[in-house]
Amino acid sequence: MEHCAHCGDPCKEELIYLEKLPFCCNGCKTVYELLHENDLSYYYELEQTPGVSPREFEHKFDFLDNETIADKLLEFKDGHTSVVAFLIPSIHCSSCIWVLENLNKLQPAVQSSQVNFPEKTIRITFNSDRVHLKQLVKLLSRIGYEPYISLEDSDKKKRIINRSLIYKLAVAGFAFGNVMFLSFPEYFEVDGYWLERFAPVFRWLMFAYSIPVVFYAAQDYFISAFKGLRSRILNIDVPIALGILVLFVRSTIDIVLNWGTGFFDSLTGLVFFLLVGKFFQQKTYSYLSFERDYKSYFPIAVTRLAKDENENVYEEQVEVYEIKKGDRILVRNNELLPVDAILIRGNALIDYSFVTGESELVSRNSGDKLFAGGKQQAGVLEVEVLKPVEQSYLTQLWSNDVFDVDKHSAFQSFTDSISKRFTVAVLTIAFVATLFWMIYDPSKAFNVFTAVLIVACPCAIALSAPFTHGNLLRIFGRLRFYVKEALVVERMAGVDAVVFDKTGTLTSGSGSNMTYEGIALTNDEEELLTSTLRASNHPLSRSLYDMLKDHDIKTLDSFEEKAGKGITGSADDQFIKVGSYKFVSEGKGDENKLEESINRTAVHISSNNLYKGCYVFQNQYRDGLSELLKELSKEKKLVVLSGDNDGERERLMKLVPAGTAMYFNQKPEDKLNFIHEMQQNGSKVMMVGDGLNDAGALQQSDIGVAIAENVNIFSPACDAILDASKFDQLAQFFQLSKSGMRIIRWSFVLSLIYNVIGLGFAVTGNLAPVVAAILMPLSSISIVVFTTLATRYFGSRLIKNKNE
Amino acid sequence: MSIIYVLLTISIVVALGFFAAFVISVRSGQYDDTYTPSVRMLFEDEVVKESTEDQPIENNDKH
Known part of the structure; x- marks a missing residue:
């Protein structure tokens, strides 16, 4: 089969030649011509078939x-x-x-x-x-x-990029480098005369460099420590802030009283390393957004029908926010309905996949209620607005308080819980040592007190979590599991319950299963059916056609498409009807069958007005689903929350491990409340969902994971986005996040060893600035190296396991 | 030995100069997109080669 010279797709339906090059459609050909005429054909030399088929909808813009x-x-x-x-x-x-x-x-x-x-x-x-x-x-x-x-x-605020961390890092790094240079002479203790004459200049210069470091670069640590103390929490920033403060005060006193050179090198280095850790912790995926709400899906404007003085109806384009109850608006093919409305005129064939993740279309008749978020798929609709955009059934979800709460403020990280004990221990040691020296040699007491606080500053501890989680974040990203921020990795390790949405999450959005039920079709009939489907643009026809396309194609004598009902086609002396049961059986069908057909998605077929049977669409569950759930169920509670009816319960039962709770007909608020309840009972919940209807639950859960068939397409606000093709690896991701916690524990032990060595110097009153200046960077760097190697090791083991 | 004061002054001025240059370049958004320029750099050579007779291609370098 030829492949289009513009977009590279196989030329299935059409084959157009231009200058001996094949094109799959007129659109592609037009782009090629346009670029060619305008001296832009280099486009095709740069990459093979780089193009994208243009899809132009009239009136769209x-x-x-x-x-x-x-x-x-x-x-x-x-x-x-x-x-x-x-x-x-x-x-x-x-x-x-x-x-x-x-x-x-x-x-x-x-x-x-x-x-x-x-x-x-x-x-x-x-x-x-x-x-x-x-x-x-x-x-x-x-x-x-x-x-x-x-x-x-439409309500685009000027995008403010917060670059303050980069500036702070720059200030700290700049000061660190310069102070190091200035400290050098005194490290080597050059001869007395030189030192006497120039030391004050060098020392005061170092003091000057460290002022912006303490008061600008390190300000976040002071703010965070203050906030922690105010809410009576000894977070990790408390000992850090204390250390920075003591370093600065002690060093200043040192140079003022000419006791020594001070610890400005350690001070600036400490802040620099801490900020590097903070910087490393954030990894942004610029093409992904974790903050989307319905606004990213909804159109900016709609066509409103208005009347002028002479009562003539005309169309006007208005902003979505200006629409009021009672307005008549037009919704064209492929447009999204931004409000709740009543259908007045037209055949509604609505795709609610944005909202529910359900890709099957819903057909509605005039007088029916349509909900915001649906996409019209056939012809023009005229609707009357029931509720404006911000009050619609779907968008109301965003007025829930849960969207205003910052998840992280409530979460106490492992580092913070350690730091409480750590701070208490350090303060005890400092006071005991000071007390001892007060009695033994009071002149050294102040020296020892400050030295203990300086050397115990938990720089290495503070670095373990950012570097471990930062590394894991990057490993996850390579495995197409995109996590919003490092803290999420830690929260993931503590999850003990996983809640799944069904449609679009457990089932894949594309490639549904189709089975035929009824009287077998003859070959002639199948050919006619295939040819008829080929002419139709209805999504169900397209997927059925894809399944049947191996059949030969006949030339149709007639073809008719009745939007929202079905299609008819004839060739030779055969006549075929394809579509809803009502349409195909022309109302003569029996009631039982009619009822049954409402509860499932099926394409019915009659040949020469004789009912034959139907193709039933079934949800296709993702590959590896049972294995994954079985693996997860070993340690976690599993729940399935579905917005659909329980038609699939039986099938799902066979796939999920025993003990999995299943709930159907769950409204968006129900899902949110369900998760809230689980949390009240002490569970740490991960919600895995995809549609906008899961948005509330994703927000409420401890970790909201959005499944995306294509990560470039928008997914609702969440903490992590998982590429659908990697769904079966969720269990491994859990494992890796747990390994991460183990790595952090080990590095705490490692950094404690450094602290003990440092304290040995400090309590004996022997902490020379140069010792601090070596010990501090050494401990930080060895933590960075250790966590990086350890996460790499666990990460590569995970990838290897997967390949086997 | 008082030359040391001059040297110190120069070192500080030079260091501050680089620091300012860094801050300005970050502020202007130079580091916001580090990928596209690497691709863009490769085009222009080939375009110039291709269209030597035409007027030179305008480079959109209003960054």
């Missing part, structure tokens, strides 16, 4: 005619020049970057365009007098790079 909406999308506008940034999900290769950055060859009014590949965004500077935003968007769509514009863009 009409809302950009409304200047208020168009202006909201602009990042910047000044006279003639405008700047706009779009998210373009189809950016995928270097050819994409090249063609998009040469946009001005296609549209001279574009002054410059810059692609950010990891984020899949493009920023275009253009002359707004010469080209309208809508034309620009249409141009992008025409070459296959359709911008994704959603409701989220």
Whole structure:
């Protein structure tokens, strides 16, 4: 089979040749011509078949005619020049970057365009007098790079990137390096005259360098320690803040009274290493977003039917937020309904997969209620708004308090729980040692007290968790399990109950199983059926066609598609009807069958008006599901929460291990409350879900994991995104997070050894600045090396196990 | 030996200069996207080679 020269897809349905090159559709051919004419054919040299089939829907971007909406999308506008940034999900290769950055060859009014590949965004500077935003968007769509514009863009606040950690790291690193240089002469104790003359200058310079480190770079530790103390928690930042403070005060006193050189090198080094740990802990996946709510799915504008003075109805584009109850709006093919509404006119065939994860379409008749979040799949609908966007059944979920709560404030990490005992122990040692020296040699008491606090500063302990979790985060990312932040890895180790959504989570969104029930079809009938399905665009027809496409194709004499009902086709003297039971049996079918057909998804077939049978679609459960659940059930409680009816209960029973609780007909709020209840009973719950209806449960759970067939497509707000193809490895991820906790324990032991050695120097009053300056970085670096090697080892063992 | 004061001053000024350069480059967003420039760099050579007769391709280097 030929492959399209533009997009690389096999040319199944059509085969168009242009200059001896095959194309799979007219759209691809048009893009090729357009790029060719405009001297952009380098696009095809850079990568093999880099293109994306353009899909253009008429009227889709009409809302950009409304200047208020168009202006909201602009990042910047000044006279003639405008700047706009779009998210373009189809950016995928270097050819994409090249063609998009040469946009001005296609549209001279574009002054410059810059692609950010990891984020899949493009920023275009253009002359707004010469080209309208809508034309620009249409141009992008025409070459296959359709911008994704959603409701989220309308209340786009200026994106503030918090770079303060980088600045702090820079300040600390800068000061650390310079102070090290300045300390050198005194490390080597060059001859007396030199030291006497220049030491004060060097020391005061070091003091100057450490001021920004203490008061700017280290401020987070002071703030966190203060917050901890106020809520009576001795978190790890308390001994750290104490250590930093003591280091600074002691060193300042040292140089003021000319006792010595002070510990400025250790001080700046300590803060630098701590900040490196903090920096390492965060790994951002720029192309993933963990914070999405319904706004990323919903359109920015809709077509409203309004009346002018003469009672003539006209269409206008309005922002979604302006829609009120009672408004009439139009929903076109492939548009998403942003409000709850009553269907007035048209055949509704709604895809609720955004909401429920269920990919099968639902058909509705006029007078029926439609819920926000559904995507129309056939023709134009006219609906009357029942509830505006923020009050709809779906979006109400976001008004729940759970979305305002920060999960982390409540979570006490392992490091924090250790640090309580640690702080108490250190303070005890400091006071005992001071007391001893008070009696024995009072002149050394202050020296010893501060030295103990300095050397016990738990830098290495504070680094173990960030580096272990940071490494695990990266290993998980390579295995396509994208975790939002390091703390999530630790919380994962403590999970003892896992709750699964059914549709889209346990079942895969694509490739449902189809089985035929009824009177066997003859070969002729199957051929006619295949040919008829081929002409239809209904999703069920498409998937059935994919299964039957090996049959020969007949030329149809007639074909008719009745949206929401079914299709008819005839060839030779045969006539076939395909579709809903009601449509196929023409109302003559028996009632039992009709009822049965409502509860399941099936395509019914009649030939020459004689009912034959139906293809029944069954959910396809993910590969390795039973094995995974069996593995998980050894240590964890398992629950299945489904929004669907219990039609699949029997089948599911066979797959899940005994003792798994199953609940059906769960509304989004029910799921949320269920998890809340489990938590009340002391469980640490992981929720695994996919649709927007799981959003509340994902938020409420200790860890919300969203399953994504394609991680570039949006998933609801969560703590981690798991690539659907790696679903069966969830148990291994749990294992690895547990290994992580073991590694942290070991490194605590390791750093305690360093602390004991340091304390030996400190309590005997022998802590010279140079000893502190060696011990502190040495302990930090050995912790970093240890955790990195250990996590690598466990990670590679996991990958090896998987391959066997 | 008072040359040491001059040297110290120079070292501080140079160090502060680099520090300022780093902060400015971070602030301008240079490190926000570290991947695309690496790809973009490879195009331009080939485009120039291809279209030597045409007018030079405009490089969109308004970063």
